[in-house]
Amino acid sequence: MPELPEVETVKRGLDKLIVGLKVKNVESFWPKSFQASKNDTKEFLVGAKIIQIRRRAKVLIIDLDTKYSLVIHLKMTGQIVFRSDNAVFGAGHPNDSLVGKLPDRSTRVVFDLDGAKLFFNDQRKFGWIKLLPTIEIPNIDFFKRVGPEPLNKDFSEKDFIKRFERKQNSLIKAALLDQSVIAGVGNIYADEALWGAKIHPATRVKDVPIPRLKKLFNEVQFVLQLSIEKGGSTDKNYVDAEGKKGSYLSFARVFRRENQPCPRCGSTIEKTRVAGRGTHFCPKCQKIA
Protein backbone atom coordinates (compact mmCIF):
# COMPACT_ATOMS: atom_id res chain seq x y z
CA MET A 1 0.00 0.00 0.00
CA PRO A 2 1.31 3.05 1.33
CA GLU A 3 4.18 4.57 -0.51
CA LEU A 4 5.60 8.00 0.22
CA PRO A 5 2.52 10.06 -0.80
CA GLU A 6 0.12 7.93 1.21
CA VAL A 7 2.26 8.02 4.35
CA GLU A 8 2.76 11.76 3.91
CA THR A 9 -1.01 12.23 3.61
CA VAL A 10 -1.60 10.30 6.83
CA LYS A 11 1.15 12.34 8.50
CA ARG A 12 -0.51 15.63 7.52
CA GLY A 13 -3.86 14.39 8.76
CA LEU A 14 -2.42 13.40 12.12
CA ASP A 15 -0.73 16.82 12.42
CA LYS A 16 -4.19 18.35 12.55
CA LEU A 17 -5.90 15.65 14.57
CA ILE A 18 -3.75 14.28 17.37
CA VAL A 19 -0.89 16.63 18.23
CA GLY A 20 -1.37 17.74 21.84
CA LEU A 21 -3.58 14.79 22.79
CA LYS A 22 -2.72 12.39 25.58
CA VAL A 23 -2.53 8.63 25.24
CA LYS A 24 -4.83 7.20 27.86
CA ASN A 25 -4.48 3.53 27.00
CA VAL A 26 -3.50 1.05 24.28
CA GLU A 27 -4.96 -2.30 23.34
CA SER A 28 -3.43 -4.76 20.88
CA PHE A 29 -5.08 -7.79 19.30
CA TRP A 30 -2.11 -9.22 17.39
CA PRO A 31 1.37 -9.41 18.90
CA LYS A 32 3.41 -8.38 15.87
CA SER A 33 1.18 -5.40 15.20
CA PHE A 34 2.26 -3.67 18.41
CA GLN A 35 5.78 -4.33 19.63
CA ALA A 36 6.55 -2.89 23.04
CA SER A 37 7.37 -4.25 26.44
CA LYS A 38 4.70 -4.06 29.11
CA ASN A 39 6.95 -1.88 31.17
CA ASP A 40 7.77 0.59 28.38
CA THR A 41 4.09 0.83 27.55
CA LYS A 42 3.20 1.65 31.12
CA GLU A 43 6.08 4.01 31.69
CA PHE A 44 6.50 5.83 28.36
CA LEU A 45 3.21 5.52 26.46
CA VAL A 46 0.27 5.55 28.84
CA GLY A 47 -0.12 9.13 30.02
CA ALA A 48 2.26 10.52 27.38
CA LYS A 49 1.42 13.56 25.30
CA ILE A 50 1.80 13.53 21.50
CA ILE A 51 4.13 16.36 20.53
CA GLN A 52 5.00 15.87 16.88
CA ILE A 53 4.36 13.71 13.80
CA ARG A 54 7.13 12.92 11.31
CA ARG A 55 7.61 10.85 8.18
CA ARG A 56 10.83 9.34 6.85
CA ALA A 57 10.62 7.16 3.74
CA LYS A 58 7.41 5.10 4.18
CA VAL A 59 7.66 5.20 7.96
CA LEU A 60 5.49 7.31 10.24
CA ILE A 61 6.85 8.54 13.58
CA ILE A 62 4.73 9.85 16.45
CA ASP A 63 6.94 11.59 19.02
CA LEU A 64 5.83 11.60 22.64
CA ASP A 65 6.84 13.90 25.48
CA THR A 66 8.52 10.96 27.25
CA LYS A 67 11.47 10.79 24.83
CA TYR A 68 9.80 7.74 23.28
CA SER A 69 8.14 7.46 19.87
CA LEU A 70 5.67 5.25 18.09
CA VAL A 71 7.31 4.09 14.88
CA ILE A 72 4.80 2.82 12.33
CA HIS A 73 5.14 0.91 9.06
CA LEU A 74 1.88 0.32 7.21
CA LYS A 75 3.39 -2.16 4.70
CA MET A 76 0.72 -3.34 2.25
CA THR A 77 -2.63 -2.87 3.96
CA GLY A 78 -2.11 -0.78 7.07
CA GLN A 79 -4.41 2.10 7.98
CA ILE A 80 -4.15 4.68 10.76
CA VAL A 81 -7.62 6.10 11.35
CA PHE A 82 -8.62 8.74 13.89
CA ARG A 83 -12.14 8.85 15.21
CA SER A 84 -13.85 10.88 17.90
CA ASP A 85 -15.74 8.84 20.44
CA ASN A 86 -18.92 10.75 19.64
CA ALA A 87 -18.70 10.29 15.85
CA VAL A 88 -21.83 8.59 14.57
CA PHE A 89 -21.42 5.73 12.12
CA GLY A 90 -23.40 2.90 10.70
CA ALA A 91 -26.81 2.59 9.10
CA GLY A 92 -28.59 5.90 8.55
CA HIS A 93 -25.48 7.93 9.25
CA PRO A 94 -23.19 7.47 6.29
CA ASN A 95 -20.33 9.84 5.84
CA ASP A 96 -17.58 9.87 3.28
CA SER A 97 -15.21 7.65 5.23
CA LEU A 98 -14.28 4.48 3.40
CA VAL A 99 -14.14 2.59 6.68
CA GLY A 100 -17.28 2.02 8.70
CA LYS A 101 -17.75 1.34 12.35
CA LEU A 102 -14.50 0.77 14.21
CA PRO A 103 -13.04 -1.43 15.48
CA ASP A 104 -13.68 -3.83 12.63
CA ARG A 105 -12.21 -7.23 11.90
CA SER A 106 -8.97 -5.77 10.56
CA THR A 107 -8.32 -3.67 13.68
CA ARG A 108 -5.05 -4.75 15.31
CA VAL A 109 -4.30 -1.92 17.75
CA VAL A 110 -6.43 0.77 19.39
CA PHE A 111 -5.02 3.85 21.12
CA ASP A 112 -7.38 5.59 23.50
CA LEU A 113 -6.72 9.33 23.20
CA ASP A 114 -9.19 10.44 25.86
CA GLY A 115 -12.28 11.40 23.90
CA ALA A 116 -11.07 9.92 20.62
CA LYS A 117 -9.41 6.77 19.38
CA LEU A 118 -6.67 6.00 16.91
CA PHE A 119 -7.16 2.69 15.11
CA PHE A 120 -4.42 0.67 13.44
CA ASN A 121 -6.17 -1.55 10.93
CA ASP A 122 -4.15 -4.00 8.86
CA GLN A 123 -5.82 -6.73 6.90
CA ARG A 124 -2.67 -8.68 6.09
CA LYS A 125 -0.84 -8.11 9.39
CA PHE A 126 2.45 -7.19 7.69
CA GLY A 127 2.55 -3.76 9.25
CA TRP A 128 3.81 -2.92 12.72
CA ILE A 129 4.01 -0.28 15.42
CA LYS A 130 7.03 -0.18 17.70
CA LEU A 131 7.50 1.88 20.84
CA LEU A 132 11.13 3.04 20.84
CA PRO A 133 13.29 5.66 22.51
CA THR A 134 13.24 8.62 20.11
CA ILE A 135 17.01 8.83 20.08
CA GLU A 136 17.30 5.20 18.94
CA ILE A 137 15.27 5.62 15.78
CA PRO A 138 18.18 6.57 13.49
CA ASN A 139 19.99 3.43 14.63
CA ILE A 140 17.43 0.91 13.45
CA ASP A 141 18.71 -1.03 10.44
CA PHE A 142 16.20 0.36 8.00
CA PHE A 143 17.04 3.99 8.77
CA LYS A 144 20.77 3.33 8.62
CA ARG A 145 20.40 2.06 5.06
CA VAL A 146 17.60 4.17 3.65
CA GLY A 147 18.36 6.66 0.86
CA PRO A 148 17.51 10.37 0.65
CA GLU A 149 14.03 11.88 0.50
CA PRO A 150 13.31 12.57 -3.17
CA LEU A 151 11.20 15.64 -2.43
CA ASN A 152 13.71 17.40 -0.21
CA LYS A 153 14.65 20.77 -1.65
CA ASP A 154 18.34 20.03 -1.40
CA PHE A 155 18.04 16.73 -3.27
CA SER A 156 19.39 17.50 -6.74
CA GLU A 157 19.41 15.87 -10.14
CA LYS A 158 23.09 15.27 -9.60
CA ASP A 159 22.44 13.48 -6.29
CA PHE A 160 19.78 11.35 -7.95
CA ILE A 161 22.11 10.18 -10.70
CA LYS A 162 24.86 9.49 -8.19
CA ARG A 163 22.58 7.24 -6.14
CA PHE A 164 22.25 4.91 -9.15
CA GLU A 165 25.98 4.60 -9.75
CA ARG A 166 26.40 1.51 -7.60
CA LYS A 167 23.36 -0.15 -9.17
CA GLN A 168 24.60 -0.23 -12.75
CA ASN A 169 23.73 -3.90 -13.24
CA SER A 170 20.29 -3.75 -11.68
CA LEU A 171 17.07 -3.36 -13.56
CA ILE A 172 15.96 0.23 -13.37
CA LYS A 173 12.67 -0.70 -11.74
CA ALA A 174 14.39 -2.81 -9.09
CA ALA A 175 16.73 0.10 -8.35
CA LEU A 176 13.84 2.55 -8.03
CA LEU A 177 12.08 0.21 -5.61
CA ASP A 178 15.27 -0.25 -3.58
CA GLN A 179 14.79 1.98 -0.54
CA SER A 180 18.55 2.31 -0.06
CA VAL A 181 18.83 4.09 -3.42
CA ILE A 182 16.10 6.64 -2.81
CA ALA A 183 13.35 6.57 -0.21
CA GLY A 184 9.64 6.27 -0.69
CA VAL A 185 9.02 4.95 -4.20
CA GLY A 186 6.92 1.78 -4.38
CA ASN A 187 5.27 -0.20 -7.13
CA ILE A 188 2.70 2.39 -8.22
CA TYR A 189 5.01 5.37 -8.54
CA ALA A 190 7.85 3.33 -10.03
CA ASP A 191 5.61 2.35 -12.95
CA GLU A 192 4.22 5.86 -13.28
CA ALA A 193 7.61 7.58 -13.25
CA LEU A 194 9.17 5.12 -15.71
CA TRP A 195 6.29 5.75 -18.10
CA GLY A 196 6.85 9.50 -17.73
CA ALA A 197 10.55 9.12 -18.51
CA LYS A 198 9.87 6.70 -21.40
CA ILE A 199 12.09 4.01 -19.89
CA HIS A 200 11.24 0.32 -20.10
CA PRO A 201 11.11 -1.05 -16.52
CA ALA A 202 13.44 -3.97 -17.38
CA THR A 203 16.25 -1.77 -18.70
CA ARG A 204 19.59 -2.19 -16.94
CA VAL A 205 20.60 0.98 -15.14
CA LYS A 206 23.85 1.13 -17.13
CA ASP A 207 21.84 1.15 -20.35
CA VAL A 208 19.77 4.17 -19.39
CA PRO A 209 21.24 7.28 -21.04
CA ILE A 210 21.99 10.10 -18.60
CA PRO A 211 19.37 12.44 -20.13
CA ARG A 212 16.73 9.76 -19.47
CA LEU A 213 17.92 9.39 -15.91
CA LYS A 214 17.56 13.15 -15.52
CA LYS A 215 14.07 12.88 -16.92
CA LEU A 216 13.35 10.10 -14.44
CA PHE A 217 14.43 12.35 -11.58
CA ASN A 218 11.85 14.91 -12.67
CA GLU A 219 9.16 12.29 -13.16
CA VAL A 220 9.71 10.74 -9.72
CA GLN A 221 9.29 14.14 -8.12
CA PHE A 222 6.31 14.91 -10.33
CA VAL A 223 4.31 11.76 -9.58
CA LEU A 224 5.05 11.85 -5.84
CA GLN A 225 4.10 15.51 -5.61
CA LEU A 226 0.96 15.10 -7.70
CA SER A 227 -0.11 12.13 -5.62
CA ILE A 228 0.33 14.05 -2.37
CA GLU A 229 -1.93 16.74 -3.83
CA LYS A 230 -4.51 14.06 -4.68
CA GLY A 231 -4.33 12.51 -1.21
CA GLY A 232 -2.48 9.39 -2.41
CA SER A 233 -3.67 6.27 -4.22
CA THR A 234 -6.53 4.14 -2.99
CA ASP A 235 -6.76 0.78 -4.65
CA LYS A 236 -8.56 -1.18 -1.96
CA ASN A 237 -7.28 -0.52 1.50
CA TYR A 238 -5.53 2.79 1.71
CA VAL A 239 -7.27 5.61 3.56
CA ASP A 240 -6.02 8.80 5.19
CA ALA A 241 -6.20 9.63 8.90
CA GLU A 242 -9.90 10.47 8.57
CA GLY A 243 -10.69 7.26 6.73
CA LYS A 244 -10.98 8.92 3.33
CA LYS A 245 -9.69 7.66 0.00
CA GLY A 246 -7.01 9.22 -2.16
CA SER A 247 -7.69 9.93 -5.82
CA TYR A 248 -4.32 9.61 -7.57
CA LEU A 249 -5.29 6.41 -9.39
CA SER A 250 -7.83 8.30 -11.48
CA PHE A 251 -4.85 10.28 -12.81
CA ALA A 252 -2.57 7.26 -13.27
CA ARG A 253 -1.22 6.77 -16.78
CA VAL A 254 -0.23 3.09 -16.63
CA PHE A 255 -0.73 1.62 -13.16
CA ARG A 256 -3.69 -0.80 -13.22
CA ARG A 257 -4.41 0.30 -16.78
CA GLU A 258 -3.42 -2.82 -18.69
CA ASN A 259 -5.34 -3.28 -21.95
CA GLN A 260 -6.18 0.40 -22.03
CA PRO A 261 -4.67 2.89 -24.48
CA CYS A 262 -1.45 4.67 -23.56
CA PRO A 263 -2.36 8.33 -22.99
CA ARG A 264 0.70 9.38 -24.99
CA CYS A 265 0.76 7.14 -28.06
CA GLY A 266 -2.47 5.13 -27.95
CA SER A 267 -0.78 1.72 -27.89
CA THR A 268 -2.22 -0.87 -25.57
CA ILE A 269 -0.66 -0.85 -22.11
CA GLU A 270 0.71 -4.19 -21.02
CA LYS A 271 1.17 -5.86 -17.66
CA THR A 272 4.13 -8.13 -16.98
CA ARG A 273 6.36 -9.08 -14.09
CA VAL A 274 9.63 -7.23 -13.45
CA ALA A 275 11.74 -7.54 -10.32
CA GLY A 276 9.08 -9.85 -8.92
CA ARG A 277 6.38 -7.21 -9.09
CA GLY A 278 3.38 -6.64 -11.31
CA THR A 279 4.56 -4.05 -13.83
CA HIS A 280 2.60 -1.82 -16.20
CA PHE A 281 4.15 -0.14 -19.22
CA CYS A 282 3.59 1.01 -22.78
CA PRO A 283 5.45 -1.31 -25.16
CA LYS A 284 5.71 1.36 -27.82
CA CYS A 285 6.95 4.44 -26.00
CA GLN A 286 8.95 2.63 -23.30
CA LYS A 287 11.55 0.75 -25.33
CA ILE A 288 14.51 -0.97 -23.71
CA ALA A 289 17.30 1.65 -23.47
Place this chain on the structure above:
DNA sequence: CACTTGACCTGTCCGC
Protein backbone atom coordinates in the same frame (compact mmCIF):
# COMPACT_ATOMS: atom_id res chain seq x y z
C1' DC B 1 27.11 -8.70 -5.65
C1' DA B 2 22.63 -9.14 -8.19
C1' DC B 3 18.71 -11.42 -8.54
C1' DT B 4 14.97 -14.69 -7.37
C1' DT B 5 12.12 -16.96 -4.23
C1' DG B 6 9.85 -17.65 -0.06
C1' DA B 7 7.99 -15.82 4.13
C1' DC B 8 5.01 -12.92 6.64
C1' DC B 9 -0.94 -12.82 6.37
C1' DT B 10 -5.82 -12.14 4.74
C1' DG B 11 -9.04 -11.56 1.22
C1' DT B 12 -10.74 -11.47 -3.44
C1' DC B 13 -11.16 -12.85 -7.98
C1' DC B 14 -10.99 -16.15 -11.76
C1' DG B 15 -11.32 -20.62 -13.94
C1' DC B 16 -12.92 -25.24 -13.56
Place this chain on the structure above:
DNA sequence: TGCGGACAGGTCAAGT
Protein backbone atom coordinates in the same frame (compact mmCIF):
# COMPACT_ATOMS: atom_id res chain seq x y z
C1' DT C 1 -21.58 -23.42 -4.82
C1' DG C 2 -17.05 -25.09 -3.91
C1' DC C 3 -12.15 -25.34 -4.43
C1' DG C 4 -7.48 -24.37 -5.92
C1' DG C 5 -4.38 -21.02 -7.49
C1' DA C 6 -2.81 -16.45 -8.51
C1' DC C 7 -2.39 -12.06 -6.96
C1' DA C 8 -2.33 -7.60 -3.96
C1' DG C 9 0.59 -0.92 -2.56
C1' DG C 10 6.46 -3.80 1.34
C1' DT C 11 10.42 -5.55 3.35
C1' DC C 12 13.57 -9.15 4.94
C1' DA C 13 16.09 -13.57 4.87
C1' DA C 14 17.92 -17.20 2.46
C1' DG C 15 19.25 -19.45 -1.69
C1' DT C 16 21.38 -19.51 -6.52
